[in-house]
Amino acid sequence: MRAARLIRMALLIQSNPGLTAAALARELEISERTVIRDAQALQEAGVPVRSERGRVGGYFLAAGYRTRLTTLRPSEAETLFLSGLPSALRDLGLSDAAEVARLKLTATLLPSVRQAAESSVRRFHLDAPAWFHEPSTPELLPELARAVWADRPVELSYARPGRNGAPSSVAARVVEPYGLVLKAGTWYAVARVLGERETRDGGWRTYRVDRITALGPAPGAQEPFVRDPAFELAAHWEARSAAFARALLRTTVTIRLTGQGLRRLPAVVDGAAVADALASASTPDPAGLVTLDLPAESEDVAFDQLVRLGADVEVLAPAGLRARFREHASALTALYRSDPLEAEPEQAEPQEARRQR
Template sequence: MRAARLIRMALLLQSTPGLTAAELARELEISERTVIRDVQALQAAGVPVHSARGRAGGYRLAPGHRTRLTTLHPSEAETLYLSGLPTALRDLGLSDAAGTARLKLSATLLPSLREAADSSTRRFHLDAPAWFREPSAPELLPDLARALWADRAVEFAYARPGSGPGPVRRVEPYGLVLKAGVWYLVGRLPGRTGYRTFRADRITALGTPPDGVFTRAPAFDLAAYWQEHSARFALTLLRATVTLRLTPEGLRRLPAVTDRGAAERALAAAPPPAPDGRVTLALAVESEEVAFAELSSLGAEAEVLAPPTLRTRFARQARALAGLYPDEDHGPPPRTGTGQR
């Protein structure tokens, strides 16, 4: 977003005067031409950015100038007020702090910008939990968040599905992630390499040992880790393979009824269509049970070729449906019961 980039550029010039266009381009990951346009935009907004040539040149702010949010455009102030999820802040025990921060931000804005920022909260609301799921925050989540902020190790027991809590372990917390209404803790076991992910609602008996302060690995990137972890986790769920023959309409609808990534990989690896336009492909699925539920919605647009057990199940369903919906050209089904003559 350009507004955020302009703010970052002004703060960079405030903290490091004399940055060249090439240095700003490298820091902001943009072209030098874009740097020039952004500098002009800052100047138009009233930020006194000056440039100088030569060995001591570069871009600088006017002496004594400090960047303030009063130079924001109304739409930029609105965007700032959209940052953060209200439910996530509440779950983490940060609602009061977030409210105080917004009040302080409002106090620094011009009256016109305060109105623009307040209007965004009346028009937009970010709701993290998925549909058909009652959101619930783990009771220990605020304690995990406090340990996370303080870089303090925690000790807890972890209950896996179908079993009671396991042994108490020590974990160095590196991040909390909210995914579809479920909180996850990303941490590292002391003395071990790599990071592990724990569902926060399965953490019990949380404690913070007095000697728990640790030094975070500076290279750890929570967003990058979560993206990679999510991709690996999704692949582990796909434990079975189904061979399908799909019509063109079935091909079009496949990504909407099953795992989109699995569907895209199956479509990319599929051979060219047969003369009748149908395509045979191998689709990775979670299980035959899940495949039956997902592929049933495609109806006659998909034919299951393998495994035989799943094909038999679809054949049985087809016969049952044919009995419920007979061809009208052959008349209604025979009547049954005591009233039949």
Template structure:
């Protein structure tokens, strides 16, 4: 445990010289007193760690000292080779760079560790896209990725889909692209509109990259934008993705389900889990009535139609009427023998 922490501390000082005891304590999840003791332990082991006072002070390694990667544990080497999605790197235009990095890493490893790292590639493959979806990289993704790397403000045109009776339309706005997220085979860009503070509602925006129809450098943005140092893409996505998904659920339908319909509901409606958790006890006939959040009546019809007679929509009336018309149409088709002419 301590040996791994000492190695991590040396690597942190190599990559970020001048870290204070407080900063190291936060990174290593220990106290500042432990950091001081660990620095002394590294010095005793021959690692030239030195502490400097003053505004530019902190912990440093002696100039020219490099920590060798041959201290990697086999499990750590295996994990490094799994630290990227091949398809995602290809979409971003980074597959060649990733291959070069793996070759350089392999060259620095001891032969035993090299074999362990390469074996992980033969045992694990990470496939991001969902089933029955043809993976395709958005045309503008590599260009947007370059803007993310360079902290360049862009002006993007975004095709907003039809919603709540409003027709589809294209909006154009400037964006400081902070990061890209791959979720179930779909790329999203997370950023903020210049001039809006991160703490305000609406400052952070999330867009599907495949709906970005045009992209260019923002007029007048000749210099990289200044990143908010407190922004953490992974933490932001985790905190807001659930709310983002709930924001898509703009309609609630009331549906009565048989026991078989209850079992089948999670397979046709993504947000069924929460609705089932709040469901009341079955009635005398064994049916359960629950309120199901959905994107729209159109989506609800497509989802619930797959359950057949095991799902009865009670409200809203417009959706119930649509199922009634659908049932009548099916009766007209299947109510007679097929035409053999």
């Protein structure tokens, strides 16, 4: 613990010359007296730390001295390369800059550390934007993560969901675990079923980790599996997620939108549905209204999404959904027909009269 603290202290002084004992104590969560002792220990170890008194004083390294403690260990590089959010950077227009920065950092790493950093990107992907759920940690996640790091085939038992999400059956598979993805607070394992590389889908499967009921070494598998060099976890996840989202869109809703409704549509509807809908959009009519066919998961889902657009959307079909919006509009009209404050004086007057009596 102390060695790590001394390294951190030296790096802090190198990157922020003039830090006071109080500032170092706050950063390192130690006392100022411990800061003084640690500075002496660094001096004894050959690190030329000096302290200066006065208003602009603090701790400094000797002029021109640079510590070599900036060399990263493999575990540190792995963690560093796991910290990026590629989709968020892409949305901000910073993906090119981030890639250049990553390449510059990679070029400074020792070969062994560079391999560790790159291997972490191939095995773990964080798909975080637009989700705000607290992630849970399935019981078997740590063991599965170890298998992912070691490229170790595993045998797993998986509870398939039945109606209303309840497990209906348990399937056993021997798989090669390629990576883990955290999405919407849920962990998923991306794996390839052993012996199915030549099938149409390549044997790729995605498992919710919290539905894995048992996990163990694959029978007879003593050696690590050979990873497909063309496999990229982030690209694989993005493609599979898009395909899954489109597979859910089983209903088509015809709607008419105002310009404001068209601009707000991406905020209330799934991205894949919006892309397909805009491709079918008509040119604006003389009133500026646009008609389009919107893919939806169901009429219930379409109602919950489109109702947020208020009067900026009109449902034309199917008839059942249009009738539902008509009933909703009638209920709102009845609810807001009168001002509830108008009735208060009539109720308050008798009470006032009773108090005077």
